[in-house]
Amino acid sequence: MSAGAPVALPGNWAVFVLIPCLNEERVVANTVRCLLDLQPGVRAVVIDDASDDRTAALAEAAGAGRVEVVRRALPEARRGKGAALNAGLRLVRHRVRDEGLDPARVLVCVLDADGRLTPGAIARVAALFETPEVGGAQLAVRIRDRGHVALRFQDFEFWGLSAISQFGRVATGSVSMGGNGQFTRLSALDSVGEQPWSYSLTEDLDLGISLAVRGWTVTSTTGAYVSQQGLTSPRRLLRQRTRWHQGHMTAITRLPQLWTGPGIRRRARIELTGYLLIPYLITLPWSVVQQYLFLRLAQGGGPRLFALPPGPLWLQAVGGLGCYVLAFAGHLTVAAVYWRRTGDQPLWKTLAYSHALVLWMYVSFIAGWRAAGRMLTQRKGWAKTERTQEAPLAGAADPQVPAESLGEAVGAEGIAPGSRPGVTPS
Template identity: 40%
Template structure:
């Protein structure tokens, strides 16, 4: 490699390294500039007089060995109320639980609670299949009652999820626009008193929220596994199995909706809380599954390119989301390789041209440290401004831990690459933490 080539390589490396904080600044501007109100203004104008408001809500709670949390989840779901005249019901899908989940559910006596028990061999074929079974049951009941499927909304709240009191009202507001076929609410973390919980709330409550608000403006909102709401009529256009066996069935569902021209909105005015994974080993396993599912969704790239329904700028944003695990893996190898080459060259007395001295190596490490620390600190300030429900010391501690959290994510990406290459698909369920019981609704 010539000196000219080395310098070009160094410039390219710094450009890649600096892309992250630059992108962060853009997202932070978006988060602070719009603060969850930009789409609200547009929607309020577009739905004036709209007649798409839902009349019926079904909340599906997929449950597999959820004895530690399912009573609180069901109680919180039964407490949710939509606008006046809106009926809401809860359907728990017990997907072959072999713990005390059936007994816990049997002890809850409420007229709006429905329980579907799936036994083997149908059970435990993945969350997507459990949701599909519940969706088909709801479709059948809707047809028997003579309801219009476009007036029925199906929401998903995970076994550890709890929706904010206004969640159905907010979804109803968004869906007054007949063009809106699905909506996603903000996700927050409840057990953020622990460091890993605080870091995950920094991720969901600030970073993911900003990304989703930007996607909302670009009409590329992605659906999450928790807090997604879809019109029954929208799901029915996708056939008998809207959710797939993909490891991130929610993301794939959102992509299929976009390809069908369905409008998906996001709101940070309502939220659903969930438990953080506070064990490093289990967190790595969870993120590996997410990364592998992201890779599985890459098969939609060709259809996204060909679709006339997906705008070019929206396509660029989707491509970034789908390809980021691959790009992160490659960039990490390049950066680590560069650092090792620079250190090795100095140790053997043959320094590479763009790290000629120990001072240059120290300077490069300082740049790397600043670049990796800066985004987390910025997001801590955004989190404080948007929510104000956590003290700055805790959020700053979470911000300083954020780079290590990202390293864990990169390790998960490499594990996902290995699993995908070897064809491994089976996953162990994420364990829940026991919580103080909530009062059930009357």
């Protein structure tokens, strides 16, 4: 696949791309232009959620007559991403009825206002839905402009940590739905209800559970991905992660449905249950255990498991190496996967980042406890995270585009479609 050869949609498929926007004039024009230039046959629907800026006008200009804008007004607007997506879906359903399209052959994609899909990504995803039980698919996520340390860590999370778990979940058909690069069969959305996206802080995770409860499979592919901006502000990053944790932790209320829903597959039920329990059984407890271990090490003690064996120096060296591998085996595995998939930095630097994940984990620790505090005080309100201003792109042939959103899926990344078994934190 090259930047100049996007893949056309397979026959008999219709794809509507919903782009929810609230004051997105900094990025929306580039997103619409890249979408229409690189994904032949798609139909773009921008949902302007009562923006105060030029979001709607810039989207229409970038679409050059190929984009529909749904304008929402207060007081109905600004009630969350789920409500905006449901408004866009109403337009999609209207178009489907008017044109006599088969809802089982219609895909609804959710793309953030800063999202860019690799060329022909939608055509590759459409092929997944040829299997009738597939109701949803989620693309892997990359962070653009990875020169900043914080952005590299975020890319490491998405392209390394999350990718390993998400592609592994293909086997259970319970890949977690994300808010960017999310695809759903229209008939699957119809089975969830008139308004399939909830008011949850993580409406994407909530939708994935709803699909599973109704017996639909959610999958992914290694043949495409979606890129987005990252965050360099510690305050904004922590606020974003706190929202993710709070949405994940409140989703525990869906457990009864997972275990009583007649349509859900057993392996998906078990996997999703474990996934929903991660904050309670791993993140929060380990945030305490890790501090205890560090304190013991600082005092010259530590767990006996990591104590060096008595004897000659060579034996202690072997023992030390064994302790190191035991402690960092997971980090080294993720580093190897990330380095293999990325190809944009030397191995030694990737290994350095993998060890520094011990410190980066504190973002999740702090966010998890903040989320728990917000749940106890019943706080649910959020301020929208601002985007970074992007330079205008001339189109798919612009030299800035291939470096971050076109060729990485199969070129610099070293990934060919289907080369590995088939993705974002919730």
